[in-house]
Amino acid sequence: MGFKGFILKKAIAAIITVVVIVCVNFVIFRIAPGDPIRMMFRDPRISAEQLEEMRHKYHLDGSMGEQFVYYMKSMAQGDLGISFGSKRPVLELIIERVPNTLMLVLTALTCAIFIGISLGAFAGWRSGTKIDTMILSTALAFYSIPTFALGILLLLLFAYVIPIFPLGGMVTPAAGLHGFAYLRDLLWHMCLPAFTVTLWYIGEYVLFTRSSMMDVLHQDFILTARAKGLKESVVLRTHALRNALLPVVTITGVNLGFAVAGVIEAETVYSWPGAGMLVYDAVMKRDYPLLQGVFLLFACSVVLANFTIDLIYGYIDPRIKVGEG
Amino acid sequence: MRRFKRFLRTAGEFFHLLFTHYMGLFGTIILVIMISGAVFAPFLGTIDPQMSGDFENVLVSPNANNWFGTDDLARDVYSQLLYGTRISLMIGLVAASIAVSIGAFVGLIAGFYGGRIDNVLMKIVDFVMTLPHLPLLITLAAIIGPSVWNVVFVVGGIYWPGIARVVRSQVLSIKERPFIEASRCIGGSNAYLMFGEILPNVVPIMFAEAVLMITEAIYAEAVLSFLGLGDPTTISWGSMLHFAFESGVMSSALWWVLPPIMAIITLIVAFSLLGTAITDVMKPGYKEMRGF
Numbered sequence: 147m148g149f150k151g152f153i154l155k156k157a158i159a160a161i162i163t164v165v166v167i168v169c170v171n172f173v174i175f176r177i178a179p180g181d182p183i184r185m186m187f188r189d190p191r192i193s194a195e196q197l198e199e200m201r202h203k204y205h206l207d208g209s210m211g212e213q214f215v216y217y218m219k220s221m222a223q224g225d226l227g228i229s230f231g232s233k234r235p236v237l238e239l240i241i242e243r244v245p246n247t248l249m250l251v252l253t254a255l256t257c258a259i260f261i262g263i264s265l266g267a268f269a270g271w272r273s274g275t276k277i278d279t280m281i282l283s284t285a286l287a288f289y290s291i292p293t294f295a296l297g298i299l300l301l302l303l304f305a306y307v308i309p310i311f312p313l314g315g316m317v318t319p320a321a322g323l324h325g326f327a328y329l330r331d332l333l334w335h336m337c338l339p340a341f342t343v344t345l346w347y348i349g350e351y352v353l354f355t356r357s358s359m360m361d362v363l364h365q366d367f368i369l370t371a372r373a374k375g376l377k378e379s380v381v382l383r384t385h386a387l388r389n390a391l392l393p394v395v396t397i398t399g400v401n402l403g404f405a406v407a408g409v410i411e412a413e414t415v416y417s418w419p420g421a422g423m424l425v426y427d428a429v430m431k432r433d434y435p436l437l438q439g440v441f442l443l444f445a446c447s448v449v450l451a452n453f454t455i456d457l458i459y460g461y462i463d464p465r466i467k468v469g470e471g
Numbered sequence: 472m473r474r475f476k477r478f479l480r481t482a483g484e485f486f487h488l489l490f491t492h493y494m495g496l497f498g499t500i501i502l503v504i505m506i507s508g509a510v511f512a513p514f515l516g517t518i519d520p521q522m523s524g525d526f527e528n529v530l531v532s533p534n535a536n537n538w539f540g541t542d543d544l545a546r547d548v549y550s551q552l553l554y555g556t557r558i559s560l561m562i563g564l565v566a567a568s569i570a571v572s573i574g575a576f577v578g579l580i581a582g583f584y585g586g587r588i589d590n591v592l593m594k595i596v597d598f599v600m601t602l603p604h605l606p607l608l609i610t611l612a613a614i615i616g617p618s619v620w621n622v623v624f625v626v627g628g629i630y631w632p633g634i635a636r637v638v639r640s641q642v643l644s645i646k647e648r649p650f651i652e653a654s655r656c657i658g659g660s661n662a663y664l665m666f667g668e669i670l671p672n673v674v675p676i677m678f679a680e681a682v683l684m685i686t687e688a689i690y691a692e693a694v695l696s697f698l699g700l701g702d703p704t705t706i707s708w709g710s711m712l713h714f715a716f717e718s719g720v721m722s723s724a725l726w727w728v729l730p731p732i733m734a735i736i737t738l739i740v741a742f743s744l745l746g747t748a749i750t751d752v753m754k755p756g757y758k759e760m761r762g763f
Contacts, residue, residue, distance in 0.1 A: 163601055170602075174610060290743045292690050294697050295732045298712065298721075302729075306722035407605035411694060415716075425606065429613050429698055437610055444606040452601065 152460045160453040167445045172217050175438050176210065204228070204435070226442070227435040231427070236439035240421060244443075246316060247420030250336065251409055254343035255398075261344070262351025263394065267387055269352065270359025281352060289349025293408040297342045297415035304338060311338045314417035339416040346408045354397050358390040392462065398455055406444050488752045495748030501741035505734075509556035520550040520706050533726050540726035542714065551706045552730045558707035559689050559738060562623055566688035569627025571681045574634025575673070579665050581635065582642025593639070596632040604629055608691055612700040619702045626691045634680050641673045675753050682746035686739045693735050708735050 201207045204227065208216075220227070226236035262285075269281040288296070304311045317323070317331050362368065363386055371385045372378075406422075413422035421440060428436040489495040508515065533540045539548035581592040611625045645651065646669060654668050695701055696709025697716070708731035715721050715728045 163598065166598060167602070174614065177614065286743070286747075287740065290686065290739050291736050292693055292739065294694060294712070295735050298716070298728060299732060302722060302725065406603040407694070410605055410609070411697075414698065425609055426698055429609060429700060432613070434614070437613060441606045441610045444603045445601075448603050449601060 149460055153457065156453055156456045156460075160449050163449050164446055167442065167449070168218070168221055171438055171442055171445075172214060174441075175434060176213075204230075226439040229433055229436045231431040231433040231436065236435050239436065240424065240439055240443055243419060243421045243424050246418065247409060247413070247422060250339055250343065250413070250418060250420060251405070253336065253340045254347060255405075257340070257344045258347030258351055259398075262348040263355045263387075263391070265348070266352040266355025267359050267382070267390065270356040270363065270390070271382060271386075273356070273360050278356075282356065285349040285352035288345045289353070291346075292411070293342060293346050294411035294415050296345060297339070297412050300338055300342055301415060311335075314415075316419055335418075339412045339418050342412045342415075343408050347405065350397060351394065354394050355390060358393050359386060362386050362390045392459075395459055395462065396455060398451075406448065485752065489748055492748045492752055494744045495752065498741045498744030498748060501737060502745065505556055505738055505741070506560065508553050509560050512550075512553040512557065515553060518547050518550050520546060520554045532724075539730050540724070542711070542718075542724070542727050548711075548727055548730060551711055552708070552734060555706050555708045555711060555731065556734065556738075558619065558702075558705055559692060559735070562619065562626070562692040562707075563685045563689035563738075563742075566623045566626035566630070566692070567681055567684040569623065570630040570684050570688070571634050571677060573627070574631035575638050575670070575677055577631065578635040578638025579642055579670065579673075582639040583646060583661070583665050583669065585643075589639075592635070596635050599629070599632045602629075604691075605694065608695060609698060609700065612695050617700050617702055619705060622692055622695055622701065626688050630684060630687055630691075634677065634684065637676060637680055638673050641676055642669055645669050645672050679746060679749040679753055682742060682749055686742040686746065689735070689739055689742070708732075 198207070206213070224237060226240070228234065229236050229239055232239065265281050265285070269278045272278050301313070305313050312318070312335050314335075316335050317328065318335075323331050368381060368386055371381045376385075409420070410422035410425050412418065413420045414426045417423065421443060424436065424440050427433070428440060490499065537547050537549065539552065542548055542551070577592055577596070581589040581596075607629055608625055611629075612622060615621050615625070646664075651664060651668055654664055659668065692701070692707065693709040693712075696707045697712050699710075699713050699717075701707055701710045701713070703710075711731040712728065715724065715731075718724075721728050
């Protein structure tokens with residue numbers, strides 16, 4: 147199978163997954179016991195006619211089949227419905243928040259990849275020593291602590307006990323900052339949430355790089371490289387680490403589903419106005435269209451991320467490219 | 472009888488290995504303490520955790536009456552903590568059992584029958600694994616409504632694919648072994664082969680996975696309750712944090728926030744230690760390495 151065939155196959159699989167997700171999304175929101183409109187407008191003063199009108203407005207009248215056709219049509223047009231809470235289009239609400247989340251995730255991911263891979267490679271190289279045990283157990287500990295618990299702890303520690311960081315939000319409210327001062331304020335607000343998410347991501351990278359590094363270091367070509375008299379640093383960097391990183395690339399994609407969880411928790415704890423925070427708002431207000439939209443966003447971004455990782459993998463793994471020539 | 476004795480000997484050996492593994496020992500000790508706390512909660516100086524106290528007892532710092540102080544409704548934090556252990560453990564164990572049962576069943580069927588059935592089941596497994604867990608959990612919990620059993624079913628219904636994969640790969644190798652052939656020759660039905668012959672051989676691997684699954688389930692319950700999707704009629708660690716977080720007085724009532732956080736972390740770490748130790752102990756060659 148050539149590289150093009152590989153991409154095509156992965157792309158078709160990704161598209162099918164997205165379509166299934168869209169259908170599942172429709173089903174999930176119809177298995178709710180009771181009437182979503184009734185749940186939303188609990189006020190008994192609302193008359194039956196008004197409810198009927200509401201139902202019509204949100205396209206919740208008609209048979210399941212009609213609803214499904216309408217739903218698929220609007221999905222195809224990129225219409226995710228109107229939020230119950232703020233009465234604005236869901237897509238608009240989500241698009242507003244996505245850059246904030248991306249900023250947080252990409253910062254945390256970059257930090258975690260660099261620190262995690264370095265620590266993991268070092269631990270794998272020095273496996274069995276005290277420093278390896280130390281790195282490994284610290285990584286495991288941060289990996290198993292729930293992100294929201296870690297977030298609250300860090301928040302209490304660095305915002306209340308030692309007040310060096312803000313309590314939450316993205317910028318100082320009503321400060322009217324511009325340019326460089328605004329950027330500094332933003333970064334200052336991002337420190338704690340990004341640090342929390344980073345700590346959580348790091349564990350994964352340390353564990354994977356370490357075990358991958360240990361596998362590679364036992365192989366013959368490392369022995370050959372050492373026997374050639376190469377410096378240990380050269381052996382590590384150009385021979386061992388390069389090969390050890392292959393499986394690490396894959397987990398970046400595979401674990402994005404879990405990564406999303408960390409973001410929702412961190413954003414909620416630090417009131418970071420991203421898409422994760424939107425989940426919390428939607429849950430609190432029982433805003434089903436919004437919840438549906440955000441779920442779709444997260445599910446699709448995970449599929450997209452997996453697809454991207456597949457592409458990168460297809461590019462760096464020589465075994466996939468062989469069939470091309 | 473002989474079978475039972477053999478089982479006892481294997482179990483004894485297993486626990487000996489586990490308790491000489493320092494992670495296993497440490498995890499077990501923490502768990503025993505926490506489980507005792509949950510079981511004997513009524514006898515450990517607790518009061519009704521739901522009972523609101525007097526108005527002047529709101530947010531009292533730790534003292535002789537309220538060992539860990541009180542919350543914003545003057546409820547005793549220490550009692551809430553101990554009774555919360557029950558919810559976390561219960562949801563963790565039941566949800567993990569559901570996930571393991573579904574996963575084992577799907578894995579057995581897929582691995583045993585192979586072919587098209589395997590293909591379809593594994594497609595479903597892959598699909599459920601692609602879905603981001605927490606958003607799915609939150610969405611489902613928000614829709615079917617907050618209650619302990621809903622949380623259990625939602626968590627159990629989402630976390631099974633991992634187990635299914637592990638079991639399937641085990642079944643694939645076990646079903647090729649001679650004793651399965653032999654059992655089939657003397658007239659063992661498919662169902663007997665699957666549940667009577669193959670399943671017992673998969674159980675050890677499932678056991679390690681199940682313990683790790685419990686940490687996932689406890690984590691999931693804690694997050695859901697923290698986000699306000701827990702059962703409003705019971706108190707769990709997650710819901711304690713939810714109310715503390717929502718109250719806005721978190722910073723001045725550390726005695727209210729820190730205990731549930733520490734409890735969640737301790738319980739999850741204890742189960743992860745135990746799970747890691749079991750995985751180690753079950754590895755082929757571990758016994759020999761330790762001189763058995």
